[in-house]
Amino acid sequence: MLKRLRENKSAQGALLVSPTMMFMVGLLIIPLVLTLVISFGRRDPDGQVIYDFTLDNYRRLTGFTTDCASGAAFCFNDLYLQILWRSLSLAFRSTLVVILLAYPLAYYIARAQPRRRNTLLFLVLIPLWTNFVIRIYAWIMILRTQGVLNGLVGAILTPVLPLLSGALNPLLASMHLPLVATTFTPLEILYTPTAVLIGMVYEFLPFMILPIFTSLEKIDSSLYEAAADLGANAFRTFLRVTLPLSMPGVVAGTILVFIPVMGTFVVSDILGGKQYILIGNLIQRQFLDARDPTFGSAASLILMVLTLVVTFFYTRRFGFGEEIVPA
């Protein structure tokens, strides 16, 4: 038996990979299949799953309901479609802002002296080692009405505003433009969609910086010299050489940012207030408060399909990022 195993390379490989496959099948594939199965089920009044085959949960997600206030046979409620759309648009906007913030920083590090690169990368990673939940909590302290941001902005604006409004307002009034405020009113950012956007951007920024850095670092500096020799200015070099060659990093970063933003419920839960519901919050509430695991499962599968479809078309357009594996 043991001797046969020593001879048989194929059996050795299968044996080495089998514990991993047990975990992947047992805690990944079977759970996904089970989620699919119960998404077609119903729930009993205690929140237990009744196995069945009904499309009610999916119909409810698309907005058609059978229990209508008006008494009609069915009616349309776009609540869940709105939640889906809100999640998608937030994920797109967050990813875009993250790219805009991450690119210059990654570029700076890639062009730093080689000795300093590791230190700078380390500085990018440190915030990741403070806990995810703790990082969101920090933003409560900064964004709330009496928080750090309003304290700083208020301290700067309070002495300046009366002077500014006194000088500018007569002119602005004559041109029918909005006037400058005479006193500082604190910014209300916490528990608004903006707060959620800031939180998402902050949470996932390092995941964009690292892959962009990796692809920028690979660019041979002789290419920059060639571009300069051929008469390209700095902007043109960036547009025609640097940016195209760093696209694999941007693609990998986008995947690493877009997917988690789509599924995160903690940021919107803590920074968005009760009214701001994303698909993650919807799923979480179905499992913990509303006690309808079948509807939650359907929403969870829709979320998965949505991210897979977006990722698929995105990678088909731009190629799959090699830099996705941290090494």
Added chain:
Amino acid sequence: MNPYRRSWFVRIATVLVFIFLYAPILVLMLYSLNASRANVLFAGVITRFGPVQTEGALIVQSPCGPFHWFCELAKNREVGNAAKNTLIIAVTATVISTVIGTMAALALQRYEFRFKPFAQLSLYIPIIIPEIVMGIGILVLFSQLFTFLNGAFHLRGDSQLSLGLFTVILSHIAFCIPFVTLVVMARLQGFDKSYEEAAMDLGANELTTFRRITLPIIMPGVLSGALLAFTLSLDDFVITFFTNGPGSTTLPIYVYGLLRRIITPQVNALSTVWILVVLTAVFMIQRLQNRNV
């Protein structure tokens, strides 16, 4: 042309992004010294040492002086338990996922076998699906399985199967494995097989060759895989949230619970201790790795 030239725009943007990255952490640490229990405004630090005295929401005197909230934290049994759970989970998940993941990396890089494309594909699933989908799936699996088993074996009360430390550890192993495997595979890619062949020619058997040649060469990859797994497990919120039960609260889950109730500077003290401990650990690991290379 100087390859290290960076425009003013890039320099300014870099400074601003670094401020954005660090401002929250600095605020968090500063407020851990806050004298105000309400923790909305920074009301200065506690300057007097002695038995606790308060004026409204303000604490004016404490046996620990400015470090009042750190002392309160040290007395907090729930935090102690959560910290213990977090460490048990992270260490167990890291050790097991590193061993299993390294084995899989060897298999995928070196051997041909049936189902290999399926095995490779399955490793990418946790990376390309949102974490909540995996968390929900595992929750559904365990709750359905436990309901069935509890019913089938008439388990009641304490002997009932329920979510706990064990389910959290299993789930953490599952999501750490792919990351370990991918990191170790990257290391194996540049591996020169002639070292192993030389060892075998000199009469070493497979086990000795693995122990004396292969393992030392891939060790840096295995260590960075382990470090990644440890970081992921320590930081995980979503999957733990759906798989923990009474008695298996971790620090992230505990902090989340506090945020939904009342926030005192004790949370800041906890965050500060967390950051300092993790940073110290990371520095030490980095120095160890540098010495080994």
